[in-house]
Amino acid sequence: MATGELREDVLANAECGDRPRRAAAGAARYLMDMDPPGILYMEVVRSRVARGRLIRVSGGITSSELRAYLDPPGAAVRQPVLAEGYVSYYGQPVAVVYAPDAYTARDLADSVDVEVEPEDPVVDVDAAIDSPPIHPGLANNVAGEVELGNGVQGGDVIVEDVLEMERVVPNPLEPRGVLAWYTGGILNVWASTQSVYTWRSGISRALGIPEDSVRVMQVDTGGAFGSKSAVYPEYVAAAYISMRTGMPVKWVESRDEHLAAARPGRGARARIALHASRDGRVRGIDAELTVDVGAYADALASRSPGWIAMQLTGPYAIGSARVRGMAVYTNKAPLGPYRGAGRPEAAFFIERMMDLLADRIGMDPVDLRLANLPSGRFTSPLGLTVDPSRGFFEEGLRRIGYRDAAARGSRVGVSFAILIPAVYGGEGARISVDRGEVRVWLGGTDQGQWHSEMARGILGRVLGVPRDRIRLMCGDTAELGNGVGTWGSRSAITAGQALTRAAEEIREMAARDGRRTPEEILEGTYSAEVMEDVDLDPSMISFLLTAAEAELRGGVEPRIRRVIAYYDVGEALSPRSIRGQIIGGLAQASSEVLFEAQTYDELGVPVADRITTAGVPHSVDVPAFDVHVASSGRSAAPHGAKGVGEAGTVGGPPAMARAVELVIGRRVNALPVFGRILV
Amino acid sequence: MRVGMRINGQPYEADVEPRTLLIDFIRDVANMKGTHMGCGTGDCGACTVLMDGRPVKSCLVLAAQADGSDIVTVEGLGGDGIAGSVKNALARSLQCGFCAPGMAITATWYLENGGEPTEEGLRNALSGVLCRCTGYQPIIEAIAEEMDHGDR
Numbered sequence: 025m026a027t028g029e030l031r032e033d034v035l036a037n038a039e040c041g042d043r044p045r046r047a048a049a050g051a052a053r054y055l056m057d058m059d060p061p062g063i064l065y066m067e068v069v070r071s072r073v074a075r076g077r078l079i080r081v082s083g084g085i086t087s088s089e090l091r092a093y094l095d096p097p098g099a100a101v102r103q104p105v106l107a108e109g110y111v112s113y114y115g116q117p118v119a120v121v122y123a124p125d126a127y128t129a130r131d132l133a134d135s136v137d138v139e140v141e142p143e144d145p146v147v148d149v150d151a152a153i154d155s156p157p158i159h160p161g162l163a164n165n166v167a168g169e170v171e172l173g174n175g176v177q178g179g180d181v182i183v184e185d186v187l188e189m190e191r192v193v194p195n196p197l198e199p200r201g202v203l204a205w206y207t208g209g210i211l212n213v214w215a216s217t218q219s220v221y222t223w224r225s226g227i228s229r230a231l232g233i234p235e236d237s238v239r240v241m242q243v244d245t246g247g248a249f250g251s252k253s254a255v256y257p258e259y260v261a262a263a264y265i266s267m268r269t270g271m272p273v274k275w276v277e278s279r280d281e282h283l284a285a286a287r288p289g290r291g292a293r294a295r296i297a298l299h300a301s302r303d304g305r306v307r308g309i310d311a312e313l314t315v316d317v318g319a320y321a322d323a324l325a326s327r328s329p330g331w332i333a334m335q336l337t338g339p340y341a342i343g344s345a346r347v348r349g350m351a352v353y354t355n356k357a358p359l360g361p362y363r364g365a366g367r368p369e370a371a372f373f374i375e376r377m378m379d380l381l382a383d384r385i386g387m388d389p390v391d392l393r394l395a396n397l398p399s400g401r402f403t404s405p406l407g408l409t410v411d412p413s414r415g416f417f418e419e420g421l422r423r424i425g426y427r428d429a430a431a432r433g434s435r436v437g438v439s440f441a442i443l444i445p446a447v448y449g450g451e452g453a454r455i456s457v458d459r460g461e462v463r464v465w466l467g468g469t470d471q472g473q474w475h476s477e478m479a480r481g482i483l484g485r486v487l488g489v490p491r492d493r494i495r496l497m498c499g500d501t502a503e504l505g506n507g508v509g510t511w512g513s514r515s516a517i518t519a520g521q522a523l524t525r526a527a528e529e530i531r532e533m534a535a536r537d538g539r540r541t542p543e544e545i546l547e548g549t550y551s552a553e554v555m556e557d558v559d560l561d562p563s564m565i566s567f568l569l570t571a572a573e574a575e576l577r578g579g580v581e582p583r584i585r586r587v588i589a590y591y592d593v594g595e596a597l598s599p600r601s602i603r604g605q606i607i608g609g610l611a612q613a614s615s616e617v618l619f620e621a622q623t624y625d626e627l628g629v630p631v632a633d634r635i636t637t638a639g640v641p642h643s644v645d646v647p648a649f650d651v652h653v654a655s656s657g658r659s660a661a662p663h664g665a666k667g668v669g670e671a672g673t674v675g676g677p678p679a680m681a682r683a684v685e686l687v688i689g690r691r692v693n694a695l696p697v698f699g700r701i702l703v
Numbered sequence: 704m705r706v707g708m709r710i711n712g713q714p715y716e717a718d719v720e721p722r723t724l725l726i727d728f729i730r731d732v733a734n735m736k737g738t739h740m741g742c743g744t745g746d747c748g749a750c751t752v753l754m755d756g757r758p759v760k761s762c763l764v765l766a767a768q769a770d771g772s773d774i775v776t777v778e779g780l781g782g783d784g785i786a787g788s789v790k791n792a793l794a795r796s797l798q799c800g801f802c803a804p805g806m807a808i809t810a811t812w813y814l815e816n817g818g819e820p821t822e823e824g825l826r827n828a829l830s831g832v833l834c835r836c837t838g839y840q841p842i843i844e845a846i847a848e849e850m851d852h853g854d855r
């Protein structure tokens with residue numbers, strides 16, 4: 025650990041648990057709060073056109089000096105850290121500058137002239153399919169293609185529609201940021217991040233330096249929602265400047281940089297035909313999916329059509345299917361994950377079609393859904409295996425009083441959905457018991473999910489140690505060498521399992537020393553580190569029942585008034601944080617349904633340049649939430665938990681869209697409603 | 704230019720550029736990092752401080768405009784009374800914590816100036832502070848509960 029020259033106060037922010045208490049006292053430490061002596065501030069010079077040939081850049085560090093790429097050699101298209109020869113999206117980094125104070129760095133960036141010969145950008149995804157490729161060397165703009173299914177066997181009724189979800193910018197309140205400090209042969213990187221491990225591998229690969237020469241340390245992280253999982257060009261550039269100067273280099277984005285150049289999510293469209301029999305049983309689904317991946321696509325983006333396609337049958341027993349999917353390059357910011365990452369798209373697409381089918385054959389939409397649930401474990405022709413869920417949904421409908429409300433004539437939108445956790449890769453965990461204190465490191469870092477509560481719940485059960493002795497430490501590749509990250513509703517299952525195993529090891533070690541009570545265990549010195557593989561089991565897939573009511577404010581403006589969620593979390597590890605995750609996700613869903621989006625004009629320039637015009641909702645914009653933390657049974661994980669982080673953004677939109685549809689009297693097949701259905 | 708002000712009761716004075724923002728004076732001159740820059744356009748409210756007793760968004764105020772004024776930041780809120788109740792409520796309802804300074808200053812100011820700790824009153828009072836994590840309801844419920852306990 026090469027920390028010789030680092031001032032202690034820079035490294036002292038090692039605890040990432042209990043952040044709200046520290047923040048409420050003004051004592052949390054976010055990336056922007058770190059200013060070690062000698063610091064240099066980096067600013068980024070960005071393209072102000074969506075597409076063009078780069079003629080000349082008048083200053084700063086450009087690709088002629090820093091020739092580095094985010095994608096590995098051999099990828100069809102490699103995203104350069106700094107634009108090389110041409111620019112392919114508005115906001116793309118072209119050059120970087122640095123200075124000892126932030127104002128001067130901004131002046132320097134403003135002084136750099138970027139001469140570009142503009143070219144017609146490819147903005148519309150339909151046009152992109154037939155347009156010449158946006159990158160030289162490609163045959164077309166297809167970044168990925170997939171075909172799944174066994175062919176469609178129809179019924180007597182066919183309903184068809186085209187459904188769309190606009191791009192949404194994650195917009196955590198804390199912007200992205202990095203502090204890099206190359207000292208003693210080690211590149212120290214402080215990160216506002218979902219994973220110190222993706223940063224370690226991504227930065228070392230881009231700069232061509234060994235992984236063991238990069239140490240990544242999480243600091244208090246102010247939300248992420250997918251936007252802080254990948255390695256971005258700016259992180260590599262800051263690391264490079266620190267290696268060149270030997271000084272600490274900080275970059276924190278402004279909000280307009282986030283809106284233009286951080287990776288937005290969604291941006292998906294589906295043309296779907298449901299084939300059903302007259303009793304409402306869906307016999308087949310025929311779909312074409314198109315995902316707008318923007319100018320560059322990592323594996324997650326290029327494979328997103330297949331991921332959406334796989335879960336398109338939701339909780340239902342639909343026996344025949346044919347889905348074709350395409351990921352398409354356009355001259356927009358590269359696509360990334362946004363809370364749910366494919367799951368909300370699949371849920372919106374199938375659930376909106378179920379409502380359409382119910383309306384067509386004159387059947388209650390809830391009865392139609394119940395009639396399509398499997399009676400036993402079901403494997404779809406698209407490769408998804410789900411457990412039977414009728415008992416869960418029927419119980420939920422009773423608990424939320426759906427039948428009574430429907431009998432009273434209330435116009436309630438209802439959705440059934442599944443939440444598939446991203447357990448792939450498993451997770452790492454480390455526990456250290458020393459001097460009466462239990463410290464915990466998890467491979468998946470906390471950005472506000474209250475992992476500290478989960479850790480206290482698990483350690484309380486396995487070791488019986490009191491809550492106030494347990495501290496959740498910030499992610500650090502030097503303290504826990506192997507891990508994965510926080511995304512995809514995975515932490516309760518994967519980090520929970522790893523932590524359970526590590527705690528069991530501590531318990532066994534202590535028992536061998538004759539220490540069995542919590543007090544005795546705390547008197548010892550123990551350390552356990554595990555890396556747990558986790559395989560997806562159908563029992564880990566959560567079921568989500570959402571009901572929503574809307575109204576017309578002032579007789580004209582649709583508003584979502586109330587949302588009731590009955591969500592399956594398996595064994596509940598910490599009910600308060602679970603409830604927080606569900607409400608937070610539902611609030612994001614409510615704005616995504618009504619008004620939240622990033623759109624682009626015909627020149628490919630992003631329209632939203634403020635956090636509010638992008639649609640992040642105010643307190644007075646969100647509905648009232650009524651959350652039931654429920655269980656359809658334990659998952660196959662040793663502690664029985666299921667995922668929850670994305671439940672609200674997956675389950676919420678279809679029910680809310682239906683509720684809006686019922687009050688405006690027009691089909692809602694595109695989100696957000698304002699801008700797509702209403703103007 | 705020479706600019707001076709009291710921040711949480713302590714005097715600070717410095718030579719700054721005319722364009723220096725109040726938030727940068729607080730964070731860099733007074734070295735108090737509890738006030739956060741979330742958007743720079745006055746939308747998110749994470750930079751809210753009290754200036755001569757009134758809430759302002761410190762990313763929209765020049766340090767020069769605050770010359771000679773009395774500033775209270777989140778670090779300056781006490782641990783007792785209404786401020787203490789608000790901070791206790793935030794400690795158990797926030798998620799990422801980044802909006803904490805705006806929530807703490809705004810809710811405390813509202814309640815100390817006679818605002819009712821009702822759902823509707825708090826929801827309106829906090830409408831100038833964005834929170835991306837919580838959906839607001841847990842914050843509003845927690846503040847109302849803490850105020851209810853404080854009265855008894």
